[in-house]
Amino acid sequence: MKSDFITAINQLSSEKGVSKNVVLQAVEAALVSAYRRNFNIPAAQKVVVHVAPQTGQAHVFVEKQVVEAVKDPRTEITLAEARAQQTKAQVGNVLEVETTPSNFGRIAAQTAKQVVLQRLREAERDMVFDEYAEREGDIITGIVHRIEPKAVILDLGKAEATLPASEQVISEHYHLNQRLKVYVVEVERGHRGPQITVSRTHRSLIKRLFELEVPEIYNGVVEIKSIAREPGARSKVAVYARQEGVDPVGACVGMRGVRIQNIVNELGGEKIDVVQWHPEAANYIANALSPAQVVGVQTSEADKTATVMVPERQLSLAIGKEGQNARLAAKLTGWRIDIKPSPGLATAKVADKPAAPRVESEPASEVASDERGEEL
Numbered sequence: 001m002k003s004d005f006i007t008a009i010n011q012l013s014s015e016k017g018v019s020k021n022v023v024l025q026a027v028e029a030a031l032v033s034a035y036r037r038n039f040n041i042p043a044a045q046k047v048v049v050h051v052a053p054q055t056g057q058a059h060v061f062v063e064k065q066v067v068e069a070v071k072d073p074r075t076e077i078t079l080a081e082a083r084a085q086q087t088k089a090q091v092g093n094v095l096e097v098e099t100t101p102s103n104f105g106r107i108a109a110q111t112a113k114q115v116v117l118q119r120l121r122e123a124e125r126d127m128v129f130d131e132y133a134e135r136e137g138d139i140i141t142g143i144v145h146r147i148e149p150k151a152v153i154l155d156l157g158k159a160e161a162t163l164p165a166s167e168q169v170i171s172e173h174y175h176l177n178q179r180l181k182v183y184v185v186e187v188e189r190g191h192r193g194p195q196i197t198v199s200r201t202h203r204s205l206i207k208r209l210f211e212l213e214v215p216e217i218y219n220g221v222v223e224i225k226s227i228a229r230e231p232g233a234r235s236k237v238a239v240y241a242r243q244e245g246v247d248p249v250g251a252c253v254g255m256r257g258v259r260i261q262n263i264v265n266e267l268g269g270e271k272i273d274v275v276q277w278h279p280e281a282a283n284y285i286a287n288a289l290s291p292a293q294v295v296g297v298q299t300s301e302a303d304k305t306a307t308v309m310v311p312e313r314q315l316s317l318a319i320g321k322e323g324q325n326a327r328l329a330a331k332l333t334g335w336r337i338d339i340k341p342s343p344g345l346a347t348a349k350v351a352d353k354p355a356a357p358r359v360e361s362e363p364a365s366e367v368a369s370d371e372r373g374e375e376l
Contacts, residue, residue, distance in 0.1 A: 009023045009024065009027065009056075017124070017127065018120065018123045018124065018127065020053070022120075022123050023120065024051055024053060026118075026120060026123070027051055028049045028050065028051055028058075031049040031051070031058055031060070031104075032047050032048070032049050035047055035049065035060055035101075035104070039074070039101070040074075041062065041074060042074070042075065045062060045063060045074070045075055046062065046063040046096075047060065047061070047062050048060075048061045048062075048096070049061070058100065058104060059098055059100050060098065060099050060100045060101070060104065061096045061097065061098050061099070062074075062075075062096070062097060062099050063094050063095070063096055063097075064076055064077040064094070064095055064097045065077070065092070065093070065094050066078075066079055066082040066089055066090065066091050066092060066093045066094075066095060067079075067091060068091055077095065077097060079091055082095055085097065125192075125193045125194070128158050128159050128193055128194055129187065129189055129193070129194040131158070132156075132159060132184070132187050132194050132196055133187045133194070135184050135187075136184050136185075136186065136187050137183075137184060137204070138183075138184055138208065139181055139182070139183055139184070139205065139208035139209065139212070140156060140161075140181070140182060140184055140198070141179060141180070141181050141182075142154030142155060142156045142161055142179075142180055142182060142198070143155045143177055143178070143179055143180075144174050144175065144176055144177060144178040144179075144180065145160065145176075146176070147174060147175075147176070150164065150165050151163060151164050151165060152168065152174050154180065154182065154198065156196070159193055159194055159196060160193075160196070161182065161184075161196040161197070161198045162195070162196065162197055162198070163180075163182060163198050163199070163200065164197065166201075167185065167197070167198065167199035167200060167201050167202070168200055168201070169200050169201055169231045169232040169267075169268065169270075170231075170232055171232035171233070171268065172200065172232060172268050180200070181205075181209065181266055182198035182199060182200055182205070183198060183199045183200075183202040183204055183205040183208060184196065184197075184198055185197045185198060185199045185202065200231070201229075201231040203227045203228075203229045203235075204227075206227055206229060206235055206237065206263070206267075206272070207224055207227060209263045209266055209267070210224060210237070210252065210263065213254075213259045213260075213262050213263055214251055214252050214254075214259055216246065216248075216251040216252075217239075217251075217252070220242065221241065221242060221243050221246055221251075222239055222240070222241055222242070222246065222248045222251050222252065223239065223240050223241075223242055223248075224237060224238070224239055225238045225239065225240050225277040226238045226277070226332050226333070226334075227332070228328045228329075228331035228332040229328075230324065230327075230328065231270070232267075232268065232270055233270065233271070233324065234270065234271040234272070234273070234324055234325075234328060235270060235271070235272045235273070235328070236272075236273045236275060236288060236328045236329065236331075236332045237252070237272060237273070237274050237275070238275050238276070238277040238284070238287075238288065238332055238333075239251075239252055239274060239275070239276065239277060240276070240277040248276060248277075249274050249275070249276050252274045253274060260272060260274065273290055273291070273328075275287040275288055275290050275332075281297075281299050281306070281333070281335065282297040282298075282299055282306070283297075284333055285297050285299070285306050285308060285329065285333050285335055285337065286308070288328075288329035288332045288333050289308065289310075289318050289325065289326070289329045289337075289339075291317065292310055292314050292317045292318035292325065293310065293311060293314050294308055294309070294310055294318070295309040295310055295311060295342045296308075296309040296342075297309070299335070303336070304334065304335050304336060305335065305336045305337075305338065306333075306335045306336065306337050306338065307338045307340060308337055308338065308339050308340070309340055309341075309342040310339060310340075310341065310342060311341070311342055312341035312342065312343070315339065315341045318339050319339060326339055
């Protein structure tokens with residue numbers, strides 16, 4: 001081994017971003033493999049190689065049994081030779097004996113390179129996996145690298161992420177080199193590096209976007225209590241101020257709606273209703289049906305059902321297109337909502353029309369937490 005070998009190790013360590021010890025361990029493992037292959041060492045016999053970190057000199061040690069008469073010099077050593085190294089050696093003992101060949105430097109240079117590179121690749125993959133495993137449940141930015149029939153592949157820089165069809169928003173159309181913010185659903189180990197699954201439909205994507213855009217949420221002054229989402233169409237977000245004097249809805253909307261507009265733009269125009277959470281169920285349900293005006297709410301704790309009265313002229317607004325507003329409100333609050341018109345507030349314009357049918361919206365079972373059980 002030459003002194004410039006250590007220089008090469010230091011360079012590899014710097015370029016690959018791994019510690020010098022990791023590189024030296026890879027070299028030592030490579031030299032063990034080279035020694036076994038070139039000198040036909042039995043698999044059961046222990047072989048150890050130590051590389052001096054300062055000089056790069058390699059020393060090979062093998063275990064040999066002390067015997068009276070040597071039959072196989074690869075695995076056995078005489079008592080006299082053993083006592084030259086260890087004065088108390090006895091027949092039957094197993095010693096670690098240095099057996100470094102004179103031409104071992106040349107052999108190592110020829111056979112260790114591929115093993116060293118393999119270990120370095122493994123170390124790199126481990127580092128990348130650890131980096132992205134820590135970001136599971138977080139938001140990252142990727143660039144569309146290629147589009148496949150059942151997935152979109154994003155370039156994250158050090159790794160690639162998969163956006164499966166099931167996690168894509170139906171109304172979105174992706175194109176090459178498009179920059180996307182995505183939610184990291186899962187990170188697993190793979191043969192060629194970490195397997196990263198991301199989502200554009202996950203409800204927590206909205207939560208993370210609010211944390212990026214609204215300092216009050218990031219700092220904990222305003223808390224997101226619940227999220228209901230129909231990806232690509234509309235979402236409702238319930239917020240609560242932990243500090244008196246703070247308007248949670250105003251903080252999320254921002255001056256002239258700048259903050260909420262940035263989130264809407266990132267989601268491709270998906271509408272977002274920000275409503276104020278309230279500890280009283282009736283008030284919370286009334287807020288959740290925004291922008292409709294609610295006249296009164298009657299709740300039944302026994303079956304988590306709420307009967308909501310709205311002006312007849314606002315009945316369609318409360319229900320929403322294809323029942324969307326009522327459905328999202330039910331998901332947001334966790335209550336089954338029954339919307340009825342208030343006859344006493346009917347306008348002359350609609351007084352002659354027949355009463356609208358009752359509309360019931362049942363909450364989704366996962367309203368109180370996201371798909372991973374995380375409190376929202």
